Amino acid sequence: MNMLELRGVSKSYGKVLALRNVDLTVRAGELVSIVGPSGSGKSTLLQIAGTLDRPSSGTVRVAGYEISELSDGELSALRARYIGFVFQRFHLASGLSALDNVADGLLYSGLSRRQRRDRAAAALDQVGLGNRLDHRPHQLSGGQMQRVAVARAIASKPPLLLADEPTGNLDSAASAEVMSLFHRLNSTGVTVAIITHDPEVAAACPRRIRVRDGQVRAESA
Amino acid sequence: MTTLRPARLRPMDLARLGASGLTARPMRAILAAIGIAIGIATMVTVVGAAASSQEQILRQLDMLGTNLLRVEPGDSLFGKKARLPKSAAAMVKRIEGVVQAGQTGDTGTTVRRNDLISSSISLGIAVQATDLDLLDTLEGEVRTGVWLNAATERQPAVVLGAVAAERLGLTSPGVQVWIGDRWFTVIGILDRMPLAGEIERSALIGFPAAEGYLNHDGHPTTVYERSSDEHVESVHALLARTVNPANPSEARVTRPSDTLKAKAAVAGAFTGLMLGLGAIALFVGGVGVANTMVVAVLERRGEIGLRRSFGATRGQVRTQFLVEALLLSTLGGGAGVLLGALATFVYARANSLPAVLPPWAPAGALATTVLIGTLAGIYPALRAARVPPTVALSTQ
Ligand SMILES: Nc1ncnc2c1ncn2[C@@H]1O[C@H](COP(=O)(O)OP(=O)(O)OP(=O)(O)O)[C@@H](O)[C@H]1O
Ligand SMILES: [Mg+2]
Numbered sequence: 001m002n003m004l005e006l007r008g009v010s011k012s013y014g015k016v017l018a019l020r021n022v023d024l025t026v027r028a029g030e031l032v033s034i035v036g037p038s039g040s041g042k043s044t045l046l047q048i049a050g051t052l053d054r055p056s057s058g059t060v061r062v063a064g065y066e067i068s069e070l071s072d073g074e075l076s077a078l079r080a081r082y083i084g085f086v087f088q089r090f091h092l093a094s095g096l097s098a099l100d101n102v103a104d105g106l107l108y109s110g111l112s113r114r115q116r117r118d119r120a121a122a123a124l125d126q127v128g129l130g131n132r133l134d135h136r137p138h139q140l141s142g143g144q145m146q147r148v149a150v151a152r153a154i155a156s157k158p159p160l161l162l163a164d165e166p167t168g169n170l171d172s173a174a175s176a177e178v179m180s181l182f183h184r185l186n187s188t189g190v191t192v193a194i195i196t197h198d199p200e201v202a203a204a205c206p207r208r209i210r211v212r213d214g215q216v217r218a219e220s221a
Numbered sequence: 222m223t224t225l226r227p228a229r230l231r232p233m234d235l236a237r238l239g240a241s242g243l244t245a246r247p248m249r250a251i252l253a254a255i256g257i258a259i260g261i262a263t264m265v266t267v268v269g270a271a272a273s274s275q276e277q278i279l280r281q282l283d284m285l286g287t288n289l290l291r292v293e294p295g296d297s298l299f300g301k302k303a304r305l306p307k308s309a310a311a312m313v314k315r316i317e318g319v320v321q322a323g324q325t326g327d328t329g330t331t332v333r334r335n336d337l338i339s340s341s342i343s344l345g346i347a348v349q350a351t352d353l354d355l356l357d358t359l360e361g362e363v364r365t366g367v368w369l370n371a372a373t374e375r376q377p378a379v380v381l382g383a384v385a386a387e388r389l390g391l392t393s394p395g396v397q398v399w400i401g402d403r404w405f406t407v408i409g410i411l412d413r414m415p416l417a418g419e420i421e422r423s424a425l426i427g428f429p430a431a432e433g434y435l436n437h438d439g440h441p442t443t444v445y446e447r448s449s450d451e452h453v454e455s456v457h458a459l460l461a462r463t464v465n466p467a468n469p470s471e472a473r474v475t476r477p478s479d480t481l482k483a484k485a486a487v488a489g490a491f492t493g494l495m496l497g498l499g500a501i502a503l504f505v506g507g508v509g510v511a512n513t514m515v516v517a518v519l520e521r522r523g524e525i526g527l528r529r530s531f532g533a534t535r536g537q538v539r540t541q542f543l544v545e546a547l548l549l550s551t552l553g554g555g556a557g558v559l560l561g562a563l564a565t566f567v568y569a570r571a572n573s574l575p576a577v578l579p580p581w582a583p584a585g586a587l588a589t590t591v592l593i594g595t596l597a598g599i600y601p602a603l604r605a606a607r608v609p610p611t612v613a614l615s616t617q
Contacts, residue, residue, distance in 0.1 A: 043615075047610075047611050050530070052526075052529070052530060052609075052610040052611045052613065053609070053610070053611050064222055065222070065225070070225065072534055072535050073225075073226070073227045073534045073536070074224075074225040074226070074227075075225075076227045076529070076532045076533060076534040076535075076537075077225035077226055077227040077228070077532060078225050078532075079529075079530060079531070079532040079610075080227065080228070080531065080532020081225070081532070083530075085530045085613065087613060089523075091523060091524075091527045091613065093241075093245075093524075095244070095245050104531075105531050106531075107230070107234060107238070107528075107531060107533070108227065108228060108230070108528070108531050108532040108533050108534075108537065109228055109532065110228025110229070112231075113231075113233070113234065
């Protein structure tokens with residue numbers, strides 16, 4: 001089954017053509033890295049694949065859903081159920097504990113507060129932070145904060161995890177921790193796509209997608 | 222393939238979500254809510270102060286009763302004061318339902334502390350002849366000394382109304398005052414009589430004394446009558462004919478409690494100026510809330526994008542910010558109601574009034590703040606809903 005399917009996708013911002021006629025398929029269960037120079041269109045590609053933006057032309061299918069046919073509400077439901085995002089900036093609320101930050105990610109899932117907190121605790125346990133539930137972000141290291149963000153992304157058990165430079169703000173040790181987390185998640189069946197500038201991170205992925213000037217230039221498996 | 226349907230936010234989750242934006246920056250929330258708090262407090266206080274003043278008068282009215290009527294002869298055809306018959310009060314007493322009646326006759330003279338003071342200085346005190354039943358009819362009380370009796374009504378003895386005594390500077394009986402061209406002894410001072418202000422401002426002597434010492438003609442100028450409550454209307458209809466059979470249309474029958482009722486109505490009406498000030502404060506407060514919310518939306522684009530990536534719909538983002546604006550203004554409104562209630566209490570205390578706040582005042586205040594919050598929140602909420610989900614990914 002194809003988790004992601006992009007056909008002839010282009011995206012323009014005014015005169016800037018950020019993506020040109022991209023064809024890309026990611027099968028369920030894959031772990032792919034997306035590499036390429038700055039400004040080449042990696043983030044744009046991830047936004048469109050993650051339904052955060054719509055393409056200027058071309059078709060996008062996520063988990064089998066053709067997104068051009070979906071309303072804002074349906075698209076939101078798709079994101080809530082199928083996709084977890086991890087960003088370079090952790091986007092954690094400074095006033096909330098790790099548990100509440102993770103539970104916040106489940107707010108739009110329809111679960112009760114009780115269930116959200118239970119699932120959040122389980123997700124934090126899964127990323128090795130079961131003993132840090134009550135810590136505020138400022139009481140955590142960068143690597144731990146990113147693991148909280150990963151826990152938030154996977155708490156709803158989405159089949160697809162999209163990460164935009166998740167190790168961009170981390171040192172090599174923390175980076176290795178987070179990467180091993182992605183590998184572990186992938187081994188449980190989660191499809192993972194990671195944008196990275198780090199050759200080591202890219203090399204650790206079974207499949208690499210190279211983007212240049214808005215086009216998918218090369219794939220190496 | 223299953224259909225995609227976004228989950229609904231539970232009301233409690235929505236409330237918590239709206240509150241989270243405020244608790245993240247409590248100081249700003251307080252400052253933003255102050256305008257509305259002041260506006261609501263002003264309005265509640267205006268209503269509370271008016272209601273307290275009114276309640277005071279209504280309670281007085283309750284105590285004094287509304288069954289007292291007063292008759293004056295009115296003017297005759299030729300513009301002269303018509304005269305009431307000497308036996309007016311006695312005739313009134315025979316009307317069915319009348320419990321008590323008394324009469325007074327203006328003597329046209331003045332009262333002074335001594336004979337050295339010019340007679341042109343009246344101090345606004347009328348010297349009136351009275352029959353012995355007047356005090357009973359008015360349900361008045363003697364504050365100090367005694368009321369006239371069958372003996373003293375023939376003697377140069379005078380009983381002073383509360384205001385008259387005050388103006389003469391007297392607090393106890395036993396002193397002499399100068400009435401007409403001779404000394405009278407003050408034998409009593411009356412309590413206040415809210416239903417008969419003219420008696421409060423009078424020096425009262427007996428009818429025989431007035432005729433004997435002041436050349437009074439013995440005709441009353443005013444008759445007071447108290448009936449049982451259910452007879453007030455029927456007595457009212459008969460009074461004019463009874464006291465002035467020749468020209469009933471000229472007799473003027475009044476109900477002193479009506480004046481008090483009118484006073485209560487006036488006291489219950491609040492001043493437009495204060496309400497206007499409150500409305501301006503509310504408007505400014507509403508603009509303050511709108512402004513704070515617009516700033517919050519600009520600052521929290523990242524949070525909005527993040528929530529969109531979690532699966533929040535545009536509608537849910539809109540609702541979140543609307544709820545936040547509503548909570549903000551309701552916070553101000555709640556504080557305003559408390560402040561206004563406190564101010565009403567202090568005002569009532571300071572003026573020795575019963576503190577009264579009609580229930581519709583806080584209810585109306587809260588309804589107003591909900592309306593303001595909605596109006597102030599609509600634009601920021603619409604802007605929040607337009608923030609694209611992609612801002613979550615952008616790194617700047
Ligand atoms: N919202 C936007 N409006 C206008 N231009 C944009 C916008 N987002 C991206 N672009 C442009 O599209 C191109 C691709 O941007 P994108 O962010 O996808 O690059 P990237 O590969 O993620 O770069 P980096 O490695 O620096 O993150 C760039 O030229 C960028 O300036
Ligand atoms: Mg990028």
